[in-house]
Amino acid sequence: MxxxxARAYWAANVKLILSYLVVWFVVSYGCGILLVDVLNNIQFFGFKLGFWFAQQGSIYVFLALIILYARSMNKLDRKFDVHEE
Known part of the structure; x- marks a missing residue:
């Protein structure tokens, strides 16, 4: 390479990581702590939505982000021809 x-690949990788970290931060800190009072006015499966995000939602979002990151990295690897296939 x-x-x-290699620099372009690394820059794209860092941009991807930072974007997913921002989403995770907004969901876990924003929805689970900062916006909890606003979200608690909404019911989700019988629970207050703010409570649900603090207890379960941020974990589910984190797992989804792991899957999306793996798929995105596979696409990025193919784009820069560094895939392992």
């Missing part, structure tokens, strides 16, 4: 191609 050429130097400029």
């Amino acid at each position: 050429r130097e400029e191609n």
Whole structure:
């Protein structure tokens, strides 16, 4: 892999990681702590939505982000021709 191609690959990887971390932060900290009072006005499967995000929702979002990150990295690897297939 050429130097400029490696830098572009790493920059795309860091951008991807940061975008997923922002989503995780907003869901876990924003919905689970900052917006809990607003979200508690909404019922979700019999629970207050703010409570649900603090207890379960952020975990489900984190698991979804792991799957999305793996898929995104596979696409990025193919784009830069560094895939393992």
